[in-house]
Amino acid sequence: SQTIHQWPATLxxxxxxxxxxxxxxxxxxxxxxxxxxxxxGRGLQLLFYSVGIGQISSEVPxxxxxxxxQDRQFILSSKKLxxxxxxxxxxAWSEGVSPHFGNGTxxxxx
Amino acid sequence: xxxxxxxxxxxxxxxxxxxxxxxSFPSSNFYALHWYRWETAKSxxxxxxxxxxxxxxxKGRISATLNTKEGYSYLYIKGSQxxxxxxxxxAFCDVSGTYKYIFGTGTRLKVLA
Numbered sequence: 470s471q472t473i474h475q476w477p478a479t480l481x482x483x484x485x486x487x488x489x490x491x492x493x494x495x496x497x498x499x500x501x502x503x504x505x506x507x508x509x510g511r512g513l514q515l516l517f518y519s520v521g522i523g524q525i526s527s528e529v530p531x532x533x534x535x536x537x538x539q540d541r542q543f544i545l546s547s548k549k550l551x552x553x554x555x556x557x558x559x560x561a562w563s564e565g566v567s568p569h570f571g572n573g574t575x576x577x578x579x
Numbered sequence: 580x581x582x583x584x585x586x587x588x589x590x591x592x593x594x595x596x597x598x599x600x601x602x603s604f605p606s607s608n609f610y611a612l613h614w615y616r617w618e619t620a621k622s623x624x625x626x627x628x629x630x631x632x633x634x635x636x637x638k639g640r641i642s643a644t645l646n647t648k649e650g651y652s653y654l655y656i657k658g659s660q661x662x663x664x665x666x667x668x669x670a671f672c673d674v675s676g677t678y679k680y681i682f683g684t685g686t687r688l689k690v691l692a
Contacts (some may be wrong), residue, residue, distance in 0.1 A: 503680070512622075512682050512683055512685045513668065513670075515680065515681060515682070518678075518679055528679075532616050559623075561680075563678060563680075566623075572621070
């Protein structure tokens with residue numbers, strides 16, 4: 470069966486520091502991969518999605534970037550965090566039906 | 580930019596009450612509409628995938644309907660229980676083939692014992 474791992478679960482980082490959140494999927498090949506963010510009091514906003522290795526689509530202009538160095542690995546990064554980057558980040562995968570989510574990362578930028 | 584709206588934003592009901600909430604989405608280029616249940620500190624759990632106009636799905640006390648011509652879906656909970664307390668999200672997917680899932684802002688349900 471397929472599983473998705475996302476880490477870390479919580480992270481506190483100072484403004485201006487770099488960020489790297491990692492997500493890996495097991496039990497499937499060539500999945501679609503997604504990064505979502507929930508800012509305080511808001512719904513899930515799609516940040517990036519990927520349909521294959523090296524193929525990244527960005528949905529909103531922002532301070533973040535994503536990479537897919539391997540088929541089942543999706544990384545969310547920032548060179549310099551802003552206060553507004555605080556939020557709950559969710560990675561998800563799908564094979565064209567419902568996305569399946571990781572447990573999320575709570576990021577607090579101080 | 581695809582716009583998916585949910586209402587109400589939050590809802591308090593008494594145990595045993597039935598309730599419903601709405602998801603509005605673009606009526607053109609429809610591919611699928613998903614409903615999720617999201618409890619705090621957990622990952623969203625898929626409830627329904629709906630693809631055909633007039634679809635009606637049911638899972639226990641929870642059911643959903645779909646109207647793709649007018650661009651809305653209703654989620655119903657019959658006889659709400661405290662364990663139903665969660666945020667209910669809908670997600671729209673269009674026919675562009677990119678499998679982008681655009682989520683609404685969610686309806687936060689609190690069932691009071």
